[in-house]
Amino acid sequence: MSAPPPKSYNLAIIGGGIAGCLLSIGLTARHIPHTLYESASQFGEIGAGVGFDAHKVRTMALIAPEVRDAFLRCSEPPSDENPVWFTVRVGDMRRAGSDGVVSIGGELGRKVLAGEPVFNVPSRPGPRGGVHRAHLLDELVKLIPAHVPKFQKKVVDVTEANDRSGDVVVSFADGSSARHAAVLGCDGIKSRTREIVLGKEEAKPVFSGKYAYRGLIPMVKAVQLEGVGKESKVGSQMYMGYHGHVLTFPIAKSSIFNVVAFSSKESWTNAEWVVANSREDMLADFDTWCPTVKAIISEMQTLDIWALFHHPVTRTFYQSTPKICLVGDAAHATTPHHGSGAGMCVEDSYILSELLAETDSAGDLEKAFRTYDEVRRPRTSELVRTSQEGGMLYDFEGPEGDDLEAIAHSMKERMGWIWDYDEGLAEDLERARSILRQV
Ligand SMILES: Cc1cc2nc3c(=O)[nH]c(=O)nc-3n(C[C@H](O)[C@H](O)[C@H](O)COP(=O)(O)OP(=O)(O)OC[C@H]3O[C@@H](n4cnc5c(N)ncnc54)[C@H](O)[C@@H]3O)c2cc1C
Incomplete structure (x- = not known):
């Protein structure tokens, strides 16, 4: 032409x-x-x-x-047999009994074991x-x-x-x-x-009320973390909680385990949007969470906080x-x-x-x-x-x-x-x- x-x-x-x-x-x-x-x-x-x-x-x-x-x-070429965007779990154990069962809202919530799949958000077929x-x-x-x-x-x-x-x-x-x-x-x-x-x-831009930690963990290491290995083939996970959630999904043809861990904050006064943080403070943000989330967070090498503006x-x-x-x-x-x-x-x-x-x-x-x-x-x-x-x-x-x-x-x-x-x-x-x- x-x-x-x-x-x-x-x-x-x-x-x-x-x-x-x-x-x-x-x-x-x-x-x-x-x-x-x-x-x-x-x-x-x-x-x-x-x-x-x-x-x-x-x-x-x-x-x-x-x-x-x-x-x-x-x-990674997707498997279209059961396309899933995220498998959603409750990761926050604030409402969990000693048996790990989380007492949470809705009919579904009565049966939820912290860290275990609750529902899937299906994605759509095709490369993605x-x-x-x-x-x-x-x-x-x-x-x-x-x-x-x-x-x-x-x-x-x-x-x-x-x-x-x-x-x-x-x-x-x-x-x-x-x-x-x-x-x-x-x-x-x-x-x-x-x-x-x-x-x-x-x-x-306006502060959105959320900040995030972002980390990359080599997949060979991630699959050894408690609760992660058995799901490495499942793909992307979302752990929900009170005023925070944690996402994990494989990237780089499944050679890297990508983590984004979110928390809430009313306001942001620092002129910088990416600020250094201590490991203790990062761990403290997720200290009421299930063992899998804690294991993932403790493996994060970058401690920076990213304030999320929009x-x-x-x-x-x-x-x-x-x-x-x-x-x-x-x-x-x-x-x-x-x-x-x-x-x-x-x-x-x-x-x-x-x-x-x-x-x-x-x-x-x-x-x-x-x-x-x-x-x-x-x-x-x-x-x-x-x-x-x-x-x-x-x-x-x-x-x-x-x-x-x-x-x-x-x-x-x-x-x-x-x-x-x-x-x-x-x-x-x-x-x-x-x-x-x-x-
Ligand atoms: C934690 C997090 C996770 C995200 N995950 C996803 C996701 O999974 N999927 C998704 O679709 N989106 C995601 N996003 C959003 C996505 O990252 C952005 O929407 C996208 O990267 C924006 O691209 P951009 O090119 O518009 O801006 P930018 O990536 O910010 O690029 C702007 C470019 O302009 C240059 N520049 C800036 N000022 C000047 C100047 N004055 N003169 C010349 N050059 C200049 C910069 O150096 C830069 O190269 C995520 C965002 C965050 C914060």
Whole structure:
């Protein structure tokens, strides 16, 4: 197939995380000229896991088939016989008798042995699951042409060019600047581009009431921990409790046991979001929990606390002067409780790439951004809302309390809304295209 006519514009992507890389691949596949500016000296992700559901993996292929292939190279082929997202247990023993039976809400709760499976949240068939973030990013980066990324380019400002061209001038911390038709802000939860669009106050992320410990344990070691080994083949586990929950899932083709352990806190006053902590304090957060959870926590090598912030209310994802469009966490930073913040980067990148593919002149970019905002903001804002509620649900802080049937029902409903979206996304794109084509 011959290449489409060249675009009369050149875009700037700010930020080379999952959103910036996916968008760059999407634009490259559609012959849309752009440069990616990243503040760090190279692409990089933290040493932790990230999970994608089957719908997001299918959407990766719509950005470009190579994105899905990249994911598959990092992930374990799923068993579709009994697809399970998480096997859910009660890990907190505060309400347990000496026999280990937890006295907890709902009919299900009467039979619960601490640490033993209570219910499964079924996932959907198809490739999906956890990968090591750095491994995935390494694979994605290979799909970005060498001339596209520019490193050590920290964006400090975006202004309109003063020659009535409608171009934007991107200014960097090193004193240099670059001119583009528009900016695609993929600069994450602490986004500078969001500040420019919304103003400093409105752009501020908000503490969600939760913090997390994150750890990677070699699988050979994890399977020796009490209660873990026999379930190594089962996959992902969630241990619920009062004001906390613990997730474990295999990554790096099951060679690493990824742990995220959550706790609650009313407020966060520290200017830093990742702070050092003592082993005693970390263990104390889970000292009422079952032996399996305690064994997992005691094996964690990183003690840092990650305060979890999000950006719950967003008036707009774009502005016209200077032209900026927000993508990924820059647009809709979410808590991780539905494991879908990066998944929304996938959906955003697909929709925006497709809309830009249909936009031939710089004068039409604003319309493309307005259309993207119209179809993407409702869904992603809802994710931010339901994800925060999800964290409270797993920690027995929601209206369901510790009623396990009500929690199971709510979890399945919330996850279905995120996962069963192949048709929804196709409809969103169709609707967006018809808006874009209106004169
Ligand atoms: C504990 C935890 C677990 C999670 N688990 C999951 C999961 O299982 N599944 C899932 O889908 N999501 C998950 N998420 C959410 C997911 O990690 C994020 O939604 C996703 O990584 C956001 O990607 P991003 O590219 O938008 O932002 P980022 O990854 O933050 O990337 C932003 C990039 O922009 C660069 N940058 C920043 N400022 C500037 C600047 N001024 N100039 C130039 N460059 C700049 C940064 O260096 C960085 O490279 C989790 C989040 C947390 C906290």
